[in-house]
Amino acid sequence: AQSVAQPEDQVNVAEGNPLTVKCTYSVSGNPYLFWYVQYPNRGLQFLLKYITGDNLVKGSYGFEAEFNKSQTSFHLKKPSALVSDSALYFCAVRDRRGSQGNLIFGKGTKLSVKP
Amino acid sequence: DTAVSQTPKYLVTQMGNDKSIKCEQNLGHDTMYWYKQDSKKFLKIMFSYNNKELIINETVPNRFSPKSPDKAHLNLHINSLELGDSAVYFCASTSTGRRTEAFFGQGTRLTVV
Numbered sequence: 414a415q416s417v418a419q420p421e422d423q424v425n426v427a428e429g430n431p432l433t434v435k436c437t438y439s440v441s442g443n444p445y446l447f448w449y450v451q452y453p454n455r456g457l458q459f460l461l462k463y464i465t466g467d468n469l470v471k472g473s474y475g476f477e478a479e480f481n482k483s484q485t486s487f488h489l490k491k492p493s494a495l496v497s498d499s500a501l502y503f504c505a506v507r508d509r510r511g512s513q514g515n516l517i518f519g520k521g522t523k524l525s526v527k528p
Numbered sequence: 529d530t531a532v533s534q535t536p537k538y539l540v541t542q543m544g545n546d547k548s549i550k551c552e553q554n555l556g557h558d559t560m561y562w563y564k565q566d567s568k569k570f571l572k573i574m575f576s577y578n579n580k581e582l583i584i585n586e587t588v589p590n591r592f593s594p595k596s597p598d599k600a601h602l603n604l605h606i607n608s609l610e611l612g613d614s615a616v617y618f619c620a621s622t623s624t625g626r627r628t629e630a631f632f633g634q635g636t637r638l639t640v641v
Binding site: 445447449451455457514515516517520521 | 568570583622627630631
């Protein structure tokens with residue numbers, strides 16, 4: 414079965430410091446990986462995706478993620494965190510079964526950025 | 529110009545009632561989903577649907593039924609609501625093909641009392 418794991422329930426970072434939100438995956442074949450962000454009482458917003466090609470993927474709001482096949486990881490990063498980055502972050506993998514490819518989500522990681 | 533819109537945003541109802549949540553997308557996508565987010569923020573797929581097939585997550589009770597009048601709409605109907613149905617329900621849409629991201633609605637917070 415395909416899955417993603419987010420080992421940290423919460424990540425705390427000081428504003429201006431780099432941040433990393435971890436994600437590992439378990440899939441058969443090549444993975445299609447995604448990061449989403451959820452602000453309080455809002456829907457999920459797409460940040461970035463890895464399909465193929467360059468292992469470093471750049472996305473919205475200055476976020477990037479590094480695909481590492483040997484470590485089966487897809488960690489989300491940002492060089493300098495903002496207080497406004499505080500939110501719930503979800504890693505997801507596309508289900509390869511069937512034709513519709515729904516997203517399978519990790520449990521989410523709460524990012525807290527303090528001034 | 530909202531891409532995926534759900535109504536209502538909040539829904540409070542009594543046990544045993546039947547309710548519907550509406551979802552519309554104006555992105556021209558051909559695949560739509562319903563996800564449930566529980567109190568611990570876990571997101572689980574309930575249904576996926578395009579003009580060819582409906583795929584139902586086997587863990588979803590048959591009190592839940594998706595209804596799609598056309599490609600741009602996928603409504604969620606729930607019969608005989610139970611306390612455990614309280615959650616946030618998200619609609620999403622995408623284009624067929626696993627390379628494309630899904631776009632999500634704002635969610636409907638359902639509270640069963």
